[in-house]
Amino acid sequence: MKTAITPTRSENFSEWYQNLIVAADLAENAPVRGCMTVKPYGWAIWELMRDEMDKRIKAAGVQNANFPLLIPIEFFNKEAEHVAGFAKEAAVVTHYRLKMIDGKLQPDPESKLTEPYIIRPTSETIIGEAMSRWVQSYRDLPLKLNQWVNVMRWEMRPRMFLRTSEFNWQEGHNVFATHDEANEDARKMHKVYGDYMRDVLAIPCIMGEKTPEERFAGADHTYTIEQIMQDGKALQAGTSHDLGQHFAKSFGIQYLGTDGKLTHAWTTSWGTSTRMMGGLFMTHSDDDGLVLPxxxxxxxxxxxxxxxxxxxxxxxxxxxxxxxxxxxxxxxxxxxxxxxxxxxxxxxxxxxxxxxxxxxxxxxxxxxxxxxxxxxxxxxxxxxxxxxxxxxxxxxxxxxxxxxDMFAVAAERNKTMIHNVKDLAELESALSKGTIGFFRIKYTETQNDRFDALIEKYKISRRCLDDSDPSFVFVAKSY
RNA sequence: CGGGGCGUAGCUCAGUCUGGUAGAGUGCUUGCUUUGGGAGCAAGAUGUCGUAGGUUCGAAUCCUGUCGCCCCGACCA
Missing domain, CATH: 3.40.50.800 (Anticodon-binding domain)
Known part of the structure; x- marks a missing residue:
């Protein structure tokens, strides 16, 4: 039977995906490396997704704001783990004007910035700086902010919607007086995301906490939403972080409590991006093209x-x-x-x-x-x-x-993609046979060199702990 | 950033080895016939052969540089 998209999913999933994007007129590769141009039809989908998410974020008591695209390098320096996480993919702005030199427009050497700026890969730092001024008293808490912006991470291997150097997202940043409130908030936004995936995108997700190895740079706890694609690979579609007091201490976010003492606040951050669109397309589409909920x-x-x-x-x-x-x-x-x-x-x-x-x-x-x-x-x-x-x-x-129905079909497929394995031997045996999907295994089984070797050999990673029993972890290949 | 591949019509590609006036399919335009899950016939338009230089009487083709893209690694919210 003739299909509208060739090759088909079973013939070559990643090529099918690229052709799907073209055939459905969603986006194209931009003249800028690693970036994409989202076409009107693709953007219309994003607008619907965004509006629905925005409604839910506001319902959680969050206000929208907008912070600068450029972040002073020194801000990044303030949180050591955070710097390490993003330094390798930061785009840096070093000049502020162009000059015609030898008939070519070039950065004017005279305009070199003494302090370069980083194009935001995420905004914890610059928002942290603002919060340090906005939060003075326990009366200012909680403070809940969100912004819908583009960010940039210099990706070595971009894929449309799944990983692009520039992408659009929402990033929420909340501040609380106590750790309990902050952690509860991180979990709450995690749930908002999960409900959204189910009700809006009709995508069943694996929800759970990231293991220490995989958590966000600068977070105490990272809660993730993992989707299972039709080829069995995982897609991290959204994360919610309990940042502890790391950023509060780095940026001096303190409040005067009812006890008259100055205390560091507790922050969270949480985000979903245009990557969700990739998950939406890969979850529901077939060999004739896109299928939209x-x-x-x-x-x-x-x-x-x-x-x-x-x-x-x-x-x-x-x-x-x-x-x-x-x-x-x-x-x-x-x-x-x-x-x-x-x-x-x-x-x-x-x-x-x-x-x-x-x-x-x-x-x-x-x-x-x-x-x-x-x-x-x-x-x-x-x-x-x-x-x-x-x-x-x-x-x-x-x-x-x-x-x-679309949710039910995807949920049914997910069931067949999740495999319980009792130990590393069973895991390796499944992987070597080419079994696709998620593998559920005792977390302690993954704390050794033998597991690290499997990571290396089969390109798998720990996706998250099982929410219903955190002594188990889900392992899979991922996008 | 390493290994491999590729840049020729809007798109997919042939032509390059062996230098000699730029090709096919598809799409597009026009006309007629069609139309309930990708129609048929006919006519027509379309190129800085990625780019810069070199060799040559002559370069898409050979040589050198350079830019970009894809795949596989490495890296990674």
């Missing part, structure tokens, strides 16, 4: 008029206008594709872009007052004809069902 589909329904040139265009327009308004009244995003492409080409275009429901309208439907529709996730076999009178209600119900 209705909640984040720019067009939830596309109406495709099938014309032969001999029908009454006015009747057709009247018919589709009625259908559109039925959907708009229910807040459903709909597009009628009146472009002059041939009908089969339109079909494939919207299949590749993952539109949840395709509606076909031709002379047959107009005559009988019916509508024919097909679900993207189930394909041709789900083609069904309903009466115009029930259209809006049927569509709303189908979109809702589809959102849940």
């Amino acid at each position: 209705p909640v984040v589909a720019p067009y939830q329904v596309v109406i495709i008029p099938i014309t032969r040139g001999d029908e009454n265009i006015d009747a057709m327009n009247e018919f589709t206008t009625n259908l559109e308004s039925q959907l708009r009244d229910r807040g459903i995003r709909v597009l009628t594709d009146n472009s002059d492409m041939r009908a089969p080409d339109k079909m494939w275009k919207w299949i590749k872009r993952g539109v949840p429901l395709r509606v076909e309208i031709g002379g047959r439907e107009i005559e009988t007052g019916t509508v024919t529709m097909t679900r993207r996730d189930l394909g041709k076999s789900s083609r069904e004809t309903v009466s115009v009178a029930d259209f809006g209600e049927t569509v709303a119900a189908k979109l809702d069902t589809m959102q849940h």
Whole structure:
């Protein structure tokens, strides 16, 4: 059978993924190394994802703000572990103007900055500096801030959406009076992320704490959301950190308590990025292209008029206008594709872009007052004809069902991707046989040289501890 | 940053070994016939052969430099 994307997932997953991005018109590689240009269709998906996440962040009592793109190097120096984590991938701004030298525009040597700036890879430091001034008294706490910005990390091996040198994200930074509150907050935002993945992106996740080996540079605890891709690899889709007092001490974030004593505060930070889009695409899509859960589909329904040139265009327009308004009244995003492409080409275009429901309208439907529709996730076999009178209600119900079905299908697949292994021997045996997915093993089994050798040999890593029993750890290959 | 591969039409690539006026498929444009899961025929347009230099009567082709991309490592929120 001919598929819209070649190679197929089973033939070559990573090439399939790259071709998917092109076929669905999501993004392209930018002229700047490691960076991508997100195209309108891709960005429309991001906007829906972002708006939904923003709503949930605000519901958690967080306010949005905006901090500078450039961070003084000295700020990075203040937290030793943090510097070590990001120094190797920092882009540095050293000059502030250009000059024509030998017919070429070059940084003007005269404009060299005495103190260079780093383009933010994350903003703990510059926000920490602000917090040290904003937090004076216990009355200023808790302080909860978030920003939606782009950041830059000089990646050696970029992959669209999954790892790009520049990416967009939200980073939340909260301050509390006590460690208990801070830790509770880190866990709370972790849960916000997990709920979001399930309800909005229809992606089942493994949620848990990072082991000390894998936690964020400068954190006491890192809580992660790990997704399982169709090829069994892990994707870290969001993290929430309990930063202890590290940044508070480095930046002097202190408050005067009711006891009249000056105490260092406790901070958290938590982020999700455009990487989530990569996870969304890799989780649900198939060999014919993108499959989007209705909640984040720019067009939830596309109406495709099938014309032969001999029908009454006015009747057709009247018919589709009625259908559109039925959907708009229910807040459903709909597009009628009146472009002059041939009908089969339109079909494939919207299949590749993952539109949840395709509606076909031709002379047959107009005559009988019916509508024919097909679900993207189930394909041709789900083609069904309903009466115009029930259209809006049927569509709303189908979109809702589809959102849940997509989660269920992914959850079912995840089950087959998680393997319990009792010791290293069993783990190695599975890996050597090419078993894909996550392996659940006693954490203590991974505390030795033999496990380190397996990491080296099979490119695996500890993804996170099992939330239901933290003496177990999940191990997998990752993106 | 190491190892390998590749830069030729919008896209995928042939042509390079063996130097001699730039090619195919697809897409695009136009027309007719078509149209319910990727239509057919016909006509047409499209290039600084990544880039800079060298060798040569002559370079996509040979030589040197350089830039970029992909894959595999190393590195990594």
